[in-house]
Amino acid sequence: xxxxxxxxxxxxxxxxxxxxxxxxxxxxxxxxxxxxxxxxxxxxxxxxxxxxxxxxxxxxxxxxxxxxxxxxxxxxxxxxxxxxxxxxxxxxxxxxxxxxxxxxxxxxxxxxxxxxxxxxxxxxxxxxxxxxxxxxxxxxxxxxxxxxxxxxxxxxxxxxxxxxxxxxx
Amino acid sequence: xxxxxxxxxxxxxxxxxxxxxxxxxxxxxxxxxxxxxxxxxxxxxxxxxxxxxxxxxxxxxxxxxxxxxxxxxxxxxxxxxxxxxxxxxxxxxxxxxxxxxxxxxxxxxxxxxxxxxxxxxxxxxxxxxxxxxxxxxxxxxxxxxxxxxxxxxxxxxxxxxxxxxxxxxxxxxxxxxxxxxxxxxxxxxxxxxxxxxxxxxxxxxxxxxxxxxxxxxxxxxxxxxxxxxxxxxxxxxxxxxxxxxxxxxxxxxxxxxxxxxxxxxxxxxxxxxxxxxxxxxxxxxxxxxxxxxxxxx
Numbered sequence: 351x352x353x354x355x356x357x358x359x360x361x362x363x364x365x366x367x368x369x370x371x372x373x374x375x376x377x378x379x380x381x382x383x384x385x386x387x388x389x390x391x392x393x394x395x396x397x398x399x400x401x402x403x404x405x406x407x408x409x410x411x412x413x414x415x416x417x418x419x420x421x422x423x424x425x426x427x428x429x430x431x432x433x434x435x436x437x438x439x440x441x442x443x444x445x446x447x448x449x450x451x452x453x454x455x456x457x458x459x460x461x462x463x464x465x466x467x468x469x470x471x472x473x474x475x476x477x478x479x480x481x482x483x484x485x486x487x488x489x490x491x492x493x494x495x496x497x498x499x500x501x502x503x504x505x506x507x508x509x510x511x512x513x514x515x516x517x518x519x
Numbered sequence: 520x521x522x523x524x525x526x527x528x529x530x531x532x533x534x535x536x537x538x539x540x541x542x543x544x545x546x547x548x549x550x551x552x553x554x555x556x557x558x559x560x561x562x563x564x565x566x567x568x569x570x571x572x573x574x575x576x577x578x579x580x581x582x583x584x585x586x587x588x589x590x591x592x593x594x595x596x597x598x599x600x601x602x603x604x605x606x607x608x609x610x611x612x613x614x615x616x617x618x619x620x621x622x623x624x625x626x627x628x629x630x631x632x633x634x635x636x637x638x639x640x641x642x643x644x645x646x647x648x649x650x651x652x653x654x655x656x657x658x659x660x661x662x663x664x665x666x667x668x669x670x671x672x673x674x675x676x677x678x679x680x681x682x683x684x685x686x687x688x689x690x691x692x693x694x695x696x697x698x699x700x701x702x703x704x705x706x707x708x709x710x711x712x713x714x715x716x717x718x719x720x721x722x723x724x725x726x727x728x729x730x731x732x733x734x735x736x737x738x739x740x741x742x743x744x745x746x747x748x749x750x751x752x753x754x755x756x757x758x759x760x761x762x763x764x765x766x767x768x769x770x771x772x773x774x775x776x777x778x779x780x781x782x783x784x785x786x787x788x789x790x791x792x793x794x795x796x797x798x799x800x801x802x803x804x805x806x807x808x809x810x811x812x813x814x815x816x
Contacts (some may be wrong), residue, residue: 373574383570414557416548419564425725427578427733430571454576454733 362435384430384513387419388506390519391429391453395446395482397436397472400496401463405433407499408506420506426452431509433502435462440479450486456517458509460490462502467491489516523614531597537742537743538748541565543777544721547592547748550781559593563702565745572738574790580731585697590635591732591739595657598628598743601655606682606757608769622663625709625750628743629655633718635740636728647727650792651711651718657799658708658715666807669758671813678757685762692759695813701806703779706751708799712780717795752776 355415384426394402408415409422423429436438438446461482464470472478482488487514492505526532527549545562551730552559570609579587631653636648669691670676673684685691692699708715729740752773756763760776763769812813 374521376570376574379570380574383567384574387564387567387571391585411555411557414552416552416560419567423726424721425730427731427755428726428737429623430575452578456575 368432379473381514381517384517388430388458388510388513389421389423389428390415390431390433391423391449392433393446393449394464394514395434395436395442396439397463397465399436401435401465401500404496404499405435405462405502408503413499413503415452415503415506417509418510426450427454429453430457430513431506432457433462433506434459434461434482435466435496437465437469437475437478438480438482438485440477443479443485446485456513458512458516459486460488460505460509461488462492462505463497464493464495467493470495525730526610526612527603527766529567529609530602531610532612536599536602536607536746536749539606540746541569543749543752543773544745547777547781547784549779551785554781554785560626565741569742571740572741573735575734575737577734577736578731580639580641583731584638584790586638587731588736590631590638590680591736591743592632594743595636595739595746597624598746601625601628602746603754604678606679606762607753608766609679609682609686609762609764618666618670618678619676621678621754622666624745625656626659626664628747629709632740632743633728635732636730639731641699643724643726644728644730646724647718647720647730650720650724651728654708654711654715654717654795655793657796658705661799661803661806662703662705662709664810665698665705665805666758666804668698668809668813670726671810672816678754681816682757682762686764690759690761692761695809696761697805701802702755702759703811704799704802706755707780707783708795709751710748711778714782714790715795716789717792720789748777748780749773752780805806 392402392405407413415422426432432450432453434446461467465472465483468481469478479485490505490509492501494501497505521713527673528534544565545560548564549559549562589698589699594627600613601621604611604616604624628782633648633651636651636746672691672695673681675681675684681691711718719729724730729737733738754774756772760772
């Protein structure tokens with residue numbers, strides 16, 4: 351489907367014209383709000399769970415992701431940033447595609463850890479299907495095995511900046 | 520005429536209610552964060568969340584039943600009408616309702632959300648809706664029984680009359696503490712705040728009845744929750760906690776209740792759905808004691 355920059359399919363009906371006009375007027379506050387309220391979906395695609403634990407650390411009081419307005423959602427339909435860690439196994443590949451499609455536009459994908467970026471130690475496994483960016487477009491890479499919570503945080507802030515590139519152009 | 524329209528649209532009607540309830544929701548989140556020794560989001564964070572959700576793509580599942588797009592609007596509209604009927608700082612914006620209408624709209628709004636959950640035909644949403652309906656069964660009884668106590672005591676069905684009665688002659692909560700306590704628990708259950716967030720239980724059933732919603736309609740559902748906090752707090756102040764004549768007293772009292780709610784929210788864990796039922800029935804008995812007392816006066 352050909353989406354315009356606000357994620358709405360514009361098929362020329364009256365309602366879409368009204369929506370389009372409204373979004374042109376409200377563009378500035380909307381873009382500000384997008385940067386200030388990124389809701390994340392964390393997904394572990396299979397692996398050693400190390401990256402998952404480090405990702406959960408940024409939800410904890412010590413790092414406190416919520417001071418940037420971010421919330422952890424267990425639901426792709428509510429999420430803005432997909433945080434995906436672990437090697438992509440054959441079983442999870444169709445689910446992963448589905449989750450990507452269920453996430454509403456505009457969205458940003460983060461790949462956490464060596465396994466998601468390059469398959470890591472699983473590079474010659476029969477069961478691991480390619481790095482994450484063979485399956486979906488990835489915007490931010492956070493390398494490490496596992497990356498420190500600070501690094502994931504930095505990745506999240508870069509992902510927020512990606513909204514600027516994606517939406518504002 | 521102009522005064523009436525101003526009352527409905529600006530103060531103490533829609534604009535005032537929506538803005539203040541968004542701020543209250545932000546305060547609730549900030550307080551929870553501070554109690555968990557986090558920094559927490561800024562107080563205006565709910566504004567940003569809602570604005571962001573308005574600009575997101577909407578996804579309608581293929582299996583969705585006809586009411587899917589429709590019920591969130593009805594839920595939001597009915598909670599706004601309930602807000603107009605609730606006394607805010609000694610004023611009611613819509614001067615043509617009484618408790619019966621108010622209770623009706625306060626029941627109708629969550630019922631619409633549960634219907635929305637059933638219409639989205641997602642297994643998690645259906646489980647969430649059914650849990651919500653069961654929970655409704657348990658808390659509505661306490662809610663109505665404890666609300667009947669001040670109605671019978673003041674002998675009026677108008678919220679504003681009860682509000683003004685308390686301005687002259689003390690808090691109803693001091694003469695009927697059991698009913699007031701039961702009312703507060705019912706408020707907590709109606710708001711689906713912990714320990715009563717069973718219908719949306721994030722660790723068990725994704726997001727409960729609004730699992731399938733995204734974008735604009737999700738924003739409406741969030742707004743329904745947020746406005747409901749404000750409506751029920753102002754109702755509690757008007758009916759049990761001394762009423763309020765001017766905005767300052769009103770804001771102080773509702774904020775005090777909000778702090779109480781946020782402490783409970785941080786401290787307690789979630790009830791299982793059958794525990795909710797048992798707990799609420801016991802509280803119903805407690806509220807009945809005060810009902811019998813007021814009938815004997």
